[in-house]
Amino acid sequence: MGQLASFIVLSIVTLTAAVVVVTSGNIVRSALSLIPTFLGVTGFYILLQAEFVAGIQVLIYAGAITVLILFVIMLTEGGTGLRFRQVNEQVPLGLLAAAVLAAILIVVFVSTPWPKTAGELPQYTAAPIGNMFLTSMVLVFESTSLVLLVSLIGAIIIARRER
Amino acid sequence: MHVGLTHFLVVSSLLFCLGLYAMLTRRNVVAILMGIELMLNAANINLIAFNKYVAPAALNGQVFALVVITLAACEAGVGLALVMSAYRNLETIHVDEINVMKW
Amino acid sequence: MNWFVEILKAIGLAVVMFTFLAVVAAMFGVLLERKIGGWIQSRLGPKHVGPQGLFQTLADTVKLLQKEHITPTAADAAIFNTAPLIVATAGLMDWVVIPFGTVGTLVLVVRDLNIGVLFFAGMASMTVVGILAGGWASNNKYSLLGALRSASQMISYELPLATALIAVAMQAGTLSTVGIVGAQGGWFGSFVFRQFPAFVIFMIAATAEVNRVPFDLPEAESELVAGYLSEYTGMRFALFQLGEYAEMFAMAALATTLFLGGWKGPILPPLVWFLIKMYIVVFFLMWMRWTYPRFRLDQLLNLSWKLLLPAGLLWILITGYFMTF
Numbered sequence: 348m349g350q351l352a353s354f355i356v357l358s359i360v361t362l363t364a365a366v367v368v369v370t371s372g373n374i375v376r377s378a379l380s381l382i383p384t385f386l387g388v389t390g391f392y393i394l395l396q397a398e399f400v401a402g403i404q405v406l407i408y409a410g411a412i413t414v415l416i417l418f419v420i421m422l423t424e425g426g427t428g429l430r431f432r433q434v435n436e437q438v439p440l441g442l443l444a445a446a447v448l449a450a451i452l453i454v455v456f457v458s459t460p461w462p463k464t465a466g467e468l469p470q471y472t473a474a475p476i477g478n479m480f481l482t483s484m485v486l487v488f489e490s491t492s493l494v495l496l497v498s499l500i501g502a503i504i505i506a507r508r509e510r
Numbered sequence: 511m512h513v514g515l516t517h518f519l520v521v522s523s524l525l526f527c528l529g530l531y532a533m534l535t536r537r538n539v540v541a542i543l544m545g546i547e548l549m550l551n552a553a554n555i556n557l558i559a560f561n562k563y564v565a566p567a568a569l570n571g572q573v574f575a576l577v578v579i580t581l582a583a584c585e586a587g588v589g590l591a592l593v594m595s596a597y598r599n600l601e602t603i604h605v606d607e608i609n610v611m612k613w
Numbered sequence: 614m615n616w617f618v619e620i621l622k623a624i625g626l627a628v629v630m631f632t633f634l635a636v637v638a639a640m641f642g643v644l645l646e647r648k649i650g651g652w653i654q655s656r657l658g659p660k661h662v663g664p665q666g667l668f669q670t671l672a673d674t675v676k677l678l679q680k681e682h683i684t685p686t687a688a689d690a691a692i693f694n695t696a697p698l699i700v701a702t703a704g705l706m707d708w709v710v711i712p713f714g715t716v717g718t719l720v721l722v723v724r725d726l727n728i729g730v731l732f733f734a735g736m737a738s739m740t741v742v743g744i745l746a747g748g749w750a751s752n753n754k755y756s757l758l759g760a761l762r763s764a765s766q767m768i769s770y771e772l773p774l775a776t777a778l779i780a781v782a783m784q785a786g787t788l789s790t791v792g793i794v795g796a797q798g799g800w801f802g803s804f805v806f807r808q809f810p811a812f813v814i815f816m817i818a819a820t821a822e823v824n825r826v827p828f829d830l831p832e833a834e835s836e837l838v839a840g841y842l843s844e845y846t847g848m849r850f851a852l853f854q855l856g857e858y859a860e861m862f863a864m865a866a867l868a869t870t871l872f873l874g875g876w877k878g879p880i881l882p883p884l885v886w887f888l889i890k891m892y893i894v895v896f897f898l899m900w901m902r903w904t905y906p907r908f909r910l911d912q913l914l915n916l917s918w919k920l921l922l923p924a925g926l927l928w929i930l931i932t933g934y935f936m937t938f
């Protein structure tokens with residue numbers, strides 16, 4: 348009961364904020380609406396007992412990526428963010444594509460009989476996740492850190508002013 | 511009525527399609543990046559929901575969600591660096607105006 | 614109806630915490646700040662309202678409450694009015710994981726989350742969103758400059774802060790704040806001795822994270838006419854200040870919890886020990902404020918990226934080495 352109520356509240360928050368993100372004519376408002384969206388998704392993670400991922404989500408998405416996006420908007424759009432038309436000519440087609448894809452996905456998801464496994468997640472997931480990253484997932488871990496390093500250097504080189 | 515796997519999948523597919531709509535219709539590169547972030551979040555909800563309801567003992571879904579979050583941070587960093595570079599050279603960040611192959 | 618009770622409990626605890634913060638952090642903190650500033654500069658500080666100026670902050674609060682709310686015409690009203698709430702809420706949420714002490718076997722903490730330290734870092738990083746939103750919505754170039762400075766500063770200093778937290782969490786073997794206090798014992802068992810480099814990194818990064826002198830570029834009064842705060846009046850200004858003071862006291866409380874052994878100490882009750890240690894850290898922060906001049910932006914960013922971050926990563930490596938061998 349409580350779980351369903353919180354699920355409904357979280358869905359409303361997430362989807363309303365996401366609609367503002369994609370439709371608002373003011374780019375700064377859409378960027379700020381990303382924060383309720385990400386926090387709503389964090390709520391889903393907590394409902395799904397993935398509290399470590401939820402903490403990382405708040406730290407990286409809401410705290411870092413959104414701020415980075417806002418930063419770039421303020422450096423490029425300057426003043427109000429209202430000077431330009433924000434959408435191109437593909438609005439009806441884009442709407443159609445998104446609606447059709449949503450309909451297909453929802454029909455598929457509802458009609459598929461999902462295999463349900465009885466079982467519980469471990470109470471404290473941070474330590475098992477760390478163990479997995481350094482034992483069976485070590486290749487994933489290493490290649491992710493390599494990508495992180497490359498993108499760090501790449502971002503610095505691209506953004507640096509040529510002299 | 512309990513919250514099941516299907517509930518999360520339906521919400522995540524709606525979120526994914528909103529992100530797709532933003533990608534298809536926005537002119538501003540930053541807004542397109544925001545759409546991509548929404549789609550990655552939808553994918554993450556799916557990964558974690560499958561982890562909880564289909565394979566709770568394995569934790570693979572949560573590990574992959576963490577990898578996706580890391581790669582999303584990389585993508586945002588490089589993408590926004592490209593936006594800054596394009597703005598400095600072309601003085602616009604609208605994708606339909608960035609149409610020269612050299613300058 | 615279990616969840617209904619939980620919600621009521623959460624609201625009650627929020628009210629208690631908010632009152633505690635408003636009294637201990639904002640009221641007493643501002644007075645302490647001015648008194649210590651006066652003492653360091655060889656003057657008296659506030660003295661006329663109440664005995665020894667004790668009611669000065671109360672009078673200021675009443676003044677701020679009576680002031681008119683001004684929303685500039687060119688401002689984005691919705692965002693302009695929401696921004697102070699974001700900062701205040703983020704400052705308040707930091708306190709959820711801080712353990713204050715023990716009564717018998719009960720630990721006085723709002724919720725002992727098993728990702729406590731991570732939760733704290735996440736909530737502390739939400740402040741910058743409110744600052745950026747407020748600075749942009751004011752539609753004033755000084756506000757925007759202050760907000761942008763704040764964003765680059767806080768993003769840069771989150772990383773050294775996180776490395777310090779990781780080193781402590783590694784040594785304690787847990788992310789829960791109560792667990793970390795439990796891992797320290799005795800005078801030399803506290804992490805301030807076992808994790809001294811992490812303590813130094815944490816204190817510098819925390820000072821920068823709460824935008825205090827010598828890292829107060831975002832609100833630099835003499836350059837930016839108070840930065841993102843310049844368009845705010847009355848209670849909204851007070852909410853920003855409350856959020857900042859709550860955040861500063863939360864950083865002091867976290868330093869107490871992670872490095873100074875939390876509520877542990879001889880003879881005196883645990884809660885008193887916690888407050889004593891927290892106020893020592895707060896005094897240290899205020900001492901720094903009245904001693905050092907302001908950094909330049911490039912010096913600030915160099916300190917974070919070229920000194921603190923490599924030092925933090927190196928210290929994580931050393932901690933890992935000593936834990937393994």
